[in-house]
Amino acid sequence: MTRELEFIDLSVSSGDQRLLSEARGALRAGELVAVVGRSGSGKTLLTKAIIGLLPQQLRAEGKILLDGQRLDQLDEKAMDSVRGRRISMLFQQPKRVMNPRLTIRAHLLEALGAHGWGKARQHEDRVLSLLEEVGLSPAKQIASKRPDQLSGGMAQRAMLAIALAADPEFILADEPTSSLDSILKSEVLQLLRRKQQERGVGVLFVTHDIASIQHIADRVVVVSDGQIVDQCPTALIFSKDRHSKTRELIEASLPPLRTLRATDSACLLESVDAGKNYTRRAKGPAALNPTSLRLHGGQVLGVVGRSGSGKSTFARLLAGLEQPTTGRIIQAHHNGEATRVQVIAQEPYSSFDPRLTIRTSMSAAVHRLPAIQAGERMAQAMAQVGLPEQLLDRRPGQCSGGQLQRLAIARALLTEPQVLICDESTSALDSVAQRHILDLLLDLREQMGLSLVVISHDMDVIRYVSDDVAVFYEGELVEHRPLDDFLVDPEHQHSKDLVAALDITAAVPAAG
Amino acid sequence: MARNHSREILLSPPAFILLAVVILTIAAPWISPYDPNAQSLADRLQAPSLAHLLGTDALGRDTLSRVLHGGRFSLSVALITTLFSLLVGTALGLLSAVRGGWLDELSLRVNDLLLALPEIVIALLIIAVMGPGFSTMVLSVGVVAWTPTARLVRSMAAQALSTHHVEASKHVGASRWFILRHHVLPFVAGPVLAQAALRFGLLLVLLGSLSYLGIGVQPPQSDWGSMLAEAQPHAIRSPWGMIAPGAAIFLVSFCVTLLGNRITHVLGGQDVLATEAKAEIHD
């Protein structure tokens, strides 16, 4: 008999509000099931409900069966021996879910159920072999590190080691790759898939990005507004007659198509050997080594690179938010006015003051104009980003992430910029919202001749929007070329990895 | 603060009690049954009776009348001190958060110093210079009392200023005043108000302790603290003299703290004591 984790009529409610209603499904050992859905659709609640760790104020109903045993009827103590041993979890932010005070070893020992005195020594071998298994070496050294001493990719691997520690039958993975850049993402995905197949574990893989799992998942479950609206084997998910929500998700995944781009030759912004060193000591590694680059009117420049490679620093220099320590940024002058540059931040929710109405926040950009004129300008900007004017009188908490990111763009438009810098402006959004924002940006360029600098760690995004690509690696601009050339023939090793990652997800064999 | 918020705060039991106490003390000259200073040596240290609802003190003065009149002094000193420290603390806290640099450094050090110096010692220093009295009490406590507010405002304002949305506002050209008015003040106001309520309660107790030690209000004027000190020797024979002013201090301080807590609650914040806790944390 294959082992099976089944949930029947599982509902989660907060007060009278149903957040998840009557979900039904099953996960067999050795199977990787993807749960996809837009942000807020209830994917996380589903996993938490299964493992019995819903927040206090939420209530779950329905049956959860593990090999026929009712988990929902177990007491806390019995549940404790299920968690970790038979079902374990992977999370989106590995660093946030580890105790910053404890070493990786301590976390692993804890997962092994061995945090008592004297047991640590006995389990040392197991700890090391687990770390090696997930590709973390030298294992001994890494075991003694604390979470904040690891990079994102390493931390996610460590998290996987912890999840595998007690040899569970099932793993519930809640967006474990969405905080990683594309290279890491594909690495971790492959690793997860490999382990899952080696060990015959059943994995419930939660994601909002249907494209990323198309080659690894056995089955797909689509969640929308708290309901499971569709489920089928992965191969069938792309057929035209699926549920509309499924279609929406699939359409949002970025196609490698490219629209026609016309760049005018006027140079708006130029970086001449601009570099930045935050540390006072000249010896220390610079955040950004001297970089030279030109930005033309109507151009879309895609900027990629690992975390910490200096992308944001470069953006801040371009926007004039920071003074370069070497070189300079030259703004072109037209009719006596310098190029206006605006920045759109990554996190939509934190870029508006939660206490203020959107109108008040937006008025910061036009507070020098008379009230009537300011109102007109705001209305105009709202129209440009395709939002109804009523939204202005809401507070950020009452808007969705996608709406807020549009509002942030509208606010930037109020200053009539010529260059818009989007620093990871879509990475906090689900795939559908992301697609909409990217399309909006391309529209704006088309209509208003805006130049865009799009910073992203996601090669799909870069490929979708860019005319030219700039690759940063360890504080250095290592490659700057038109997109076409770049995709065909990347020069730098890192660029090669990036381009390869675009295909690697596809190269992982699906279980047959 | 939205209208319904104010209602939620103002219609709570502690608010009612406080309002009642304030009205009673303001109306003291008209409603108190006796002249608070009228002595009747024959009727000293009486237990509560119909004639004297809270009994009489060692000079045969009516305790109820004295508690009512004493409240005028206690409450007004505490109020003025609180307002004083609120103004000074907010101004300095904002200044050091916004300006930073040496000003910030200086105010941090002054804070450190005032934290380390015992409050009563500071009060003594000022009393030594100015002699006891109303203004001395306000000043001697006020000199230290602004520091928690300043620390809170500084840390809250710094927090507000370091948010992404302030950064975003700055990018689109918001003026300093715009940021202060829309992003900083609304963020700071709630906790500061709540803290002021808490401070009021604490100051009421502290001011009482000055009077109790005999370095606060000077007879024949009296406040709750000095009434306590006067009544303490007779505590066994006539506990009412102690219980009444003690309970008054406790009640007002308690209610005002609860009120402060309610303010933060309504604003979705933490316990008012926790804002104080946060204010204590500084670098």
Place this chain on the structure above:
Amino acid sequence: APEKAADPEARVVVANFRAPVSNWALESDDAYVLSIAGCLETLAKYDQGTKTVEPMLATSWKQASDTEWDFELRKNVEFQDGTIMDAKAVAASLNHVLKATAPARAVNPKTIKKVEALDADTVRVTTPGADPLLPYRMASVNAGVLSPAAYTGKGIDPMHHCTGPFAPVSEKAGQSLTLDRNENYWDGEVKLAGGEIRYITEGATRATQVQTGEADISMSIPATSLATLEADDKISVLKADSPRTSTLYLNNSRAPFDNPELRKAATMALDLPAMAASIYEGAAQPATGPFAPSEPWANPDLTVPQVNLEEAKKLVEASGYKQEKPLEIIAITERAEFAGVGAIIQEQFKQIGLQANVVTKSYGAAEPDVLAGKYDMILSQRNRMIDIADPIGFLQSDYTCEGGYNLSHYCNEDYDKLVGQALVEKDETKRHDLYRKAGDILAEDAANVWLVNEQAIDAVGAKVQGYVQDPLTRYVLTKDLAKTS
């Protein structure tokens, strides 16, 4: 019931109102603490019962001349460290006090010129002028005698360096002094095994301590605690006339109280018995004049002034005083009860048409103005026998025209003449007569309003035996003090 037998192993805990602050300097009030502790002894001793000066460490004394006194020392007295108390040691002890920068009230270069050892057992004390009161001075605690080893480079070390029935063995700074019985005491067997003097400056706390049994004897119980302690049958409360009179000092040197009529009116306005019964809880007697009635030089014919508002009002009118602004009564904060006293006086003055405000100040803050004559009234309190058991110092400094502590700025030549005579009068009866006459003049002139004579109140636990109250707070741990188990 028959008395239980004393326990020879018992120790007595005394809650004292005074803490030593001057590193046991004998010229300071620390000498009182050592005396109370049964450690420090003097050549002579003033006996409250017989009202005479009696031998102590000296067996006798005689005047060699007007200014020279020879004290014959008791033989075979040993200090607690085993050394012999000889004339050299005594002279050295006294000379130490004489040389102090801030000299003692009774023993200082103005009253004693020099002290020298005539032979092993005789000490000669020379005074600058004739001083019939010298034996009184030698009975003052400041004239105590310590072993030469007590005088160290760092100050005075009293441990095992006295002659008394108890030897100090250890001290907890700011808290207490522990003593053990002196096995070799010259005056016979010591009944207690030892004792402890606790320094507790808060009166209410002293009262509580005897109530809980933590202390066996509590000295100077505040009036406010009296009723509670008297209600407790495990405690006996002892009272005695003390030489302290709470006084409303009137500024005789400036308007309006330079007018004797107005001063008399003030006297008549105040209801002293009511004051004594209320604020002082009956622990003080309404004053009849400058002296307490039990003092040998008090005029027995003086009575408590009667309240006479009518007469007082008339006197105020007759004095022609037009009140423009309220007078000021300074109540010193060192004495908590003065605030209440001031409030009562304020009320009663109102009835005769005198408006007054009470201002509380620490004595230190008030002193410069008061000494300079810039005040109306001050409530204060004076110990007439703080230096010696005779009021001459008080009469001289407080009321003569040139007196150093003449707060009321009183000046009357007749009075000065009487005091001058008393200073050199050898005969005690005659001297007391002169005091009485001087006191009568003060009363007649209504120099001040003497409010109440305070009483010394000690509370003693039931187990204590043989405690004799000393209103001058000099003796507590004595050889005869005992305690049952």
Place this chain on the structure above:
Amino acid sequence: MLRRVLGLGAAVLLSSFAVFLVPFVSPGDPVRSLLRARMDIGAADEATVQAYAEQFGLHDPMLVQFGRWLGRFATGDMGISHISGTPVADQVLPAIGVTLSLAGSALLVAIVASILLGVASATRAGQWPDRLITSITHALIAIPEYALAPLLVLLFAVRFSLLPSAGFDSPASLVLPVFILALRPISFFTVAVRSGVCQALDSEHVLAARARGLSSTHALVRHVVPHGLLPLWTMVGVWFAGLLGGSVIVEVIFAIPGMGRLIFDSIVDADIPVAQGGVVVVVACAVVVTGIVDLVHKISDPNVRIGVRHG
């Protein structure tokens, strides 16, 4: 750190100078005040005052006197008490010892109590035990200790004879003063622990630990409480500093020869070297304590250690 040390130096100088000024600005002759502390009320004559002032140089110009004090202080000498004539250190050191043990035990009690109360109420957030504890903590800070202390003495010392009414010698004599001193810190600490633990309970790493199969008590002990106590330690430092000289009332009521009282009395008596010494020691101790707490905080909080600012 260097800044802190400089700040400490400045703080010590400033505060000792402030204390030093008192006799110059307050009414009354400080020399007479000193003499009165040695002997009961009564005016010393001018010659005595002169001689006494001379002995300690009290009639020298103000700055000369302060300079002299500074010079001595620089060599580690806190001077001579003007009342007892003995080294100030002999009075200040025992007093700070007393106060350190008093404040230390009060804080210890407060820490233990607040951890118990705070964790209890955080883990039952919103239920009746939480509401009860919250009301108690708010009531505690409103209690005037000068009213409560005499009442407790009446109850425990006089009525039931369970505890000493005053003094500072036996452990029993510490019970009441420590309890009273601990009240206010208990309430502040409890709230801090509660909110810290609540936050920790909501944090993802606790959720993850539970998902790893850790029982709820185990997770509480290992992950929640240590994290939830972070805000507590800073508060402990601040309170310790505050209590060093701020326990005058309790010291007066219980006849404890501590620092608060020593400073209070010496200012009243104009014994300025002692007051200066006391203030210097209190301020220094306070700064050292907060420094230690900072250090502990830095070591125990990895976020602070690696220099990440957190809100």
